[in-house]
Amino acid sequence: MHSFAYRANALLTFSLTVLALMCAMASVSDNFNSPSPTSQVQVLNINWFQKKPDGDDEVSLTLNISANLQSLFTWNTKQVFVFLEAEYETPKNALNQVSLWDGIIPSKEYAIFGIHTANKYRFIDQGSNLRGKDFNLTLHWHVMPKTGKMSADKIVMTGFKLPDVYR
């Protein structure tokens, strides 16, 4: 009962159990945080809007994205992954979600931001349905903890519309 092997085994099991418990408690502590993020997006310019040779529409936008996501950060947060997405409906597809821009916020100081950018990922439709299309711009964020359960949420901003003709 007192050999080195038994003691080492008992110590290892105990420390692993304590570690697992601490990770679980850290994850539970995230539930006590009630975040209140805000954001605002403007489409500053439609750079161009064309039908590609393969028949799909593509549009390039310049966006101004600003947000305050500081309330999402807790002591157990490793980073917040934020991305902006266009959502719209077409006759063939009940839902289309196209990610236009994303970024990583490593800590609370960077969580207030405003950027002026062209879309990072191409806004391409499956087909030629984008003329005059109404779409929502949704800012999603994904809170990735140092340990435990991840959570995600979004703010939907409606009222954006693409031009009726190509340019």
Added chain:
Amino acid sequence: MGWVGDQIDSLRSMNVRQLLTQTISLGMIITSALIIWKVQQCVTGSESPVVVVLSESMEPGFQRGDILFLRMSKDPIRSGEIVVFNIDGREIPIVHRVIKVHERQDTGEVDVLTKGDNNPGDDRLLYARGQLWLHRQHIMGRAVGFLPYVGWVTILMTEKPIIKYVLIGSLGLLMIASKE
């Protein structure tokens, strides 16, 4: 060295009944581990409820050696979710984020495009030849939680199999040589 001598002595003084008891307890341990594994699969709805992160394509969020807990539900796949998927012809599952979703009106089937957070481009390079989109059948689960560093044991055992043999060998020896 005297410790090794003691172990060898204890090995010699074994009788058949003790050996059988040892084997049965070992079998019980292995079986209960298997039962826990299978129950996990049922509860989370996914074929492998836990995966180890193998590459740096999702840094800084997921580092190599972290483990991810997966869950698969009938909920539709939406942009921003971190999914684990298999490509036909590749055996290692990939953990990346969904960046584009196109869902059909009539059938509800989805075309999905993924990208690793740390990769410059989307995953079309990784998909099978001629494949532009992922579909629901490729996706094994969504990541819902994670634990850092714990997966290193699995990575070490896969990349240096000698460690696996040494570990199992010494475990087996300890099992046999202990008197309980």
